[in-house]
Amino acid sequence: MRGDDFVDPVRSHHRSPDWAGVERVRLRYTVLRPFRERRPASFRRFDRGGVRALGEPEPVPTGRLLVVDLIGLFHPEVLAELDLRVWCELDPATAAERGMVRDHALGRDRDRLWREVWVPNVRDFAERFAPREAATHVVATG
Numbered sequence: 063m064r065g066d067d068f069v070d071p072v073r074s075h076h077r078s079p080d081w082a083g084v085e086r087v088r089l090r091y092t093v094l095r096p097f098r099e100r101r102p103a104s105f106r107r108f109d110r111g112g113v114r115a116l117g118e119p120e121p122v123p124t125g126r127l128l129v130v131d132l133i134g135l136f137h138p139e140v141l142a143e144l145d146l147r148v149w150c151e152l153d154p155a156t157a158a159e160r161g162m163v164r165d166h167a168l169g170r171d172r173d174r175l176w177r178e179v180w181v182p183n184v185r186d187f188a189e190r191f192a193p194r195e196a197a198t199h200v201v202a203t204g
Contacts (some may be wrong), residue, residue, distance in 0.1 A: 063093060063123065063128055063129065063130045063131075064107070064131065065084075065089075065130050065131050065132020065133065065135060066108075066132070067105075067107030067108055068084060068085045068086070068088060068089045068107075068108070068132065069083055069084050069085070069108065069132070069133070070083040070084075070085060070108065071108055071114045072114060075175060075179060076179065077178075077179055077182060077183060078183055078186075079183075079186040079187065079190055080134070080137065080186075080187060080190060080191070081133060081134030081137075081183055081187050084132065084133065084134040084135070084137075086134070086135065086137055086139045086140045087139055087140075088105075089105075089130070089132070089140065090139060090140045090143055092104070092105040092106075092122070093105050093122050093128075093130075094128075094130075094140060094143040094144070095143060096122055097122055097123070097124075097128050098143060100124075102121065102122070102124075103121070103122040104119040104120060104121055104122060105119070105120060105122055106118065106119055106120070107120065133184070133187075134183075134187055135193075136149070136191060136193035136196040136197065137187075137191055137193075138191070141196060146198055146199065147196055147197045147198045147199070148197060148198070148199045148200075148201060149193060149194045149196075149197035149199070149200045149201070150201050150203045151194070151200055151201060151202050151203060151204070152203045152204055153204070154181050154184050154185060155181075156204065157184070158176045158177070158180070158181050161176055161180070162176050
C-alpha cells in the first residue's frame with residue numbers, strides 16, 4: 063500500500079509537528095482495520111494530478127500481509143493496527159538529499175519544501191512521537 067496515497071497533497075506542504083497532512087485515521091478505518099479483520103473494503107487514494115482530491119474507490123488488497131510505506135505512520139492513532147513496525151534508519155540529511163535527487167529526476171524542484179517543511183516535520187515528529195522506539199525492527203539503510 064502506497065502511503066503517499068494517504069498524504070494530502072495540500073496540507074503536506076505545510077509545517078506540522080505531527081505530519082497533519084498524513085490521513086492516518088482514514089488509513090486506519092478504510093484499510094488497516096478491514097484488512098486486519100479480513101473483510102472486504104474500499105479506499106480512495108489522493109489523485110495527485112490537477113484536481114488534488116480523492117479518487118474513485120478501489121478495493122483494499124487482500125492477503126496475509128499488507129506492507130504500508132508511509133512517513134508519519136508510527137503515530138498513536140494507528141500503532142495498535144500495526145503488528146510489525148519496521149523503522150528504516152537513515153539520517154534526515156541523507157534522506158532529504160535522496161528525495162531531492164529523485165524529485166529532480168522527475169522534473170520537480172521541491173528543494174525548498176524539503177528544507178523548510180519536510181525535514182523540519184520529520185524532526186518534529188521524531189521528537190514528539192519517537193517512531194524509532196515504536197518500531198519492532200530497525201533496519202540500517204545508509
